[in-house]
Amino acid sequence: MLTTADAIVIGAGIVGNATAYYLAKKGLSVIVLEASEYIGNGGSSRNGGGVRQSGRDPKELPLMVWGVKNIWPHLSEELGVDTEYKQKGNLRLGKTPAHMEKLKTLADNAIKCGVDVQMLTAEEVKKINPYLSDAVIGASWCPTDGHANPLTTTLGYYKAARALGADFVTGCPVKKIITEKGKVCGVETPEQKFYAPSVVVAAGFESNEILGTVGINIPMRKRVLQCLVTEAEPQMFEQMLGTAAADFYGHQTKHGSFVFGGHDGFEDDPVVINNDYPFSTGDFASCCSRGIMGYFPLLSNAKIVRTWSGYEDHSSDVVATVSKCDEVPGLYIECGFSGHGFGIGPAAAYNIAELIATGSCPADISPLRYDRFKSVI
Ligand SMILES: Cc1cc2nc3c(=O)[nH]c(=O)nc-3n(C[C@H](O)[C@H](O)[C@H](O)COP(=O)(O)OP(=O)(O)OC[C@H]3O[C@@H](n4cnc5c(N)ncnc54)[C@H](O)[C@@H]3O)c2cc1C
Structure with missing residues (x-):
């Protein structure tokens, strides 16, 4: 050694x-x-x-934009593995005028840093993702965002x-x-x-x-974040999704399953216990699923295979x-x-x-x- x-x-x-x-x-x-x-x-x-520029703090944008241009598009070839990187855009969805205001502020910040982010109407969003519920009244759209396999x-x-x-x-x-x-x-x-x-x-x-x-x-402090994965479904869409309400985010993988992250609905962060090993809370899957079904009623019957959690180093x-x-x-x-x-x-x-x-x-x-x-x- x-x-x-x-x-x-x-x-x-x-x-x-x-x-x-x-x-x-x-x-x-x-x-x-x-x-x-x-x-x-x-x-x-x-x-x-998620491999996204949109929704980021302007302090991180110069580095993130650099990475999206110079690293991610060639990474599979460079490393000799399939990173499953797809640069098919990020839709951040809104259901209320307050959501749209929040999305507009984030979009304006990104545009100032040279990122291509547009605000879309409900009709325009549906053209990109026809599976969305009518509750969605608009979205921000960053065509150069994407997702990959962690x-x-x-x-x-x-x-x-x-x-x-x-x-x-x-x-x-x-x-x-x-x-x-x-x-x-x-x-x-x-x-x-x-x-x-x-x-x-x-x-x-x-x-x-x-x-x-x-x-x-x-x-910084230590927080638990959680995800779920469904059984494989027929390919529906390729974008990364997020919401102004932060009730879920995620994408459909190459294999067909959906990987979604979200919240367990409680005000406080899940507590770090179990000998410091991150675990998934009992309320997470149902709470996150309620969020998802509010945007994608079609996924109501998708079966969840498992949930998991991990730690975030959440800086001040x-x-x-x-x-x-x-x-x-x-x-x-x-x-x-x-x-x-x-x-x-x-x-x-x-x-x-x-x-x-x-x-x-x-x-x-x-x-x-x-x-x-x-x-x-
Ligand atoms: C559920 C969940 C969903 C997320 N979703 C996204 C997403 O969609 N997009 C996105 O960009 N990010 C996402 N993140 C965040 C992302 O995973 C992290 O920001 C990223 O992985 C941080 O990488 P890291 O290498 O800094 O940390 P880690 O992956 O945590 O690695 C740190 C390593 O340091 C080791 N270590 C700790 N102490 C010591 C020590 N004393 N000596 C030696 N080694 C030590 C640990 O064992 C660990 O292996 C998510 C995170 C979670 C948990």
Whole structure:
């Protein structure tokens, strides 16, 4: 097992795997340290597969737009796996004038950042998706959004990183970042130390505990998100869907099943219990199904095969941190993806790898700096 490399990546989710891949592609030696026994066992293999620009905070848009143009269209070919990426647009549906107002504000923000988002009437929405209920009075439409398969994409990055020589160690939780004269020189785990001049923290919510060992704090909390999958149905539509009411989102997969995410209807987030292992709450499937049937009555008889859940690293401004750390040279941060890190993860990883390898990166990640958070008191 290697204990010294050019770079250490902490966490083997989509972000850590992709960062390792792009670093190895640049010719750097990489060690990836993963706390659990499995690769991609965090949110990265449990998510709804949305790859969207629309509905994002303007701070994330330059990076996301860059990723949709430069990474996603060629990713299957690059990794040699079928990521099932489909760029067939995102419809965000509204049922009330208040919904439409909310959608218009989001659309205006995206348009200002150069994203093609249009507001559609009920008639125009029906032309794109004829299965929708008459309760839908309009939608925002982003034709360059899409969806992909989280499992094949995350594991595709893992396999491709390994093929380029990246070393992965599972069951290896990082407890501490080690510095020498203020600069990063490695990390400590319960068993041993690993050394590298660059360390990337991509450990989801747990990133904060690790960053805390060098005095850095990204304000975020841990939330549970849930999904369901139906039996395969005849192919109906290819768009990614969301709603202004946030009562469900999802898409139909290549296999024909529908993967939908949503809410369990309770005001508070589901509680994190069960020995910290995420579990699906009893009310989720029925509540999410009520949401879905309000838009797609035709799906009333679709059978749910299973539900699952995963954790979200929900940052205080609901925006990711993708940044180098000035106070601790050699330290790079990719966390706080706030429930929408699958779509933007590959772009974040590419840009951080470029920053480490060359000192600069192609996308504007300055709005995602770690020191943007201000204390209000
Ligand atoms: C149900 C659900 C639906 C979602 N839907 C979407 C969607 O449609 N579109 C979208 O873009 N995003 C979605 N997301 C969010 C998306 O999944 C995440 O933002 C993304 O996967 C984050 O990737 P990550 O690599 O940062 O984190 P993770 O996948 O959580 O990986 C972090 C890894 O770090 C490891 N780790 C933790 N502590 C340590 C340590 N001390 N040492 C070493 N390793 C450690 C963990 O074990 C884990 O493997 C959804 C999430 C969930 C849960």
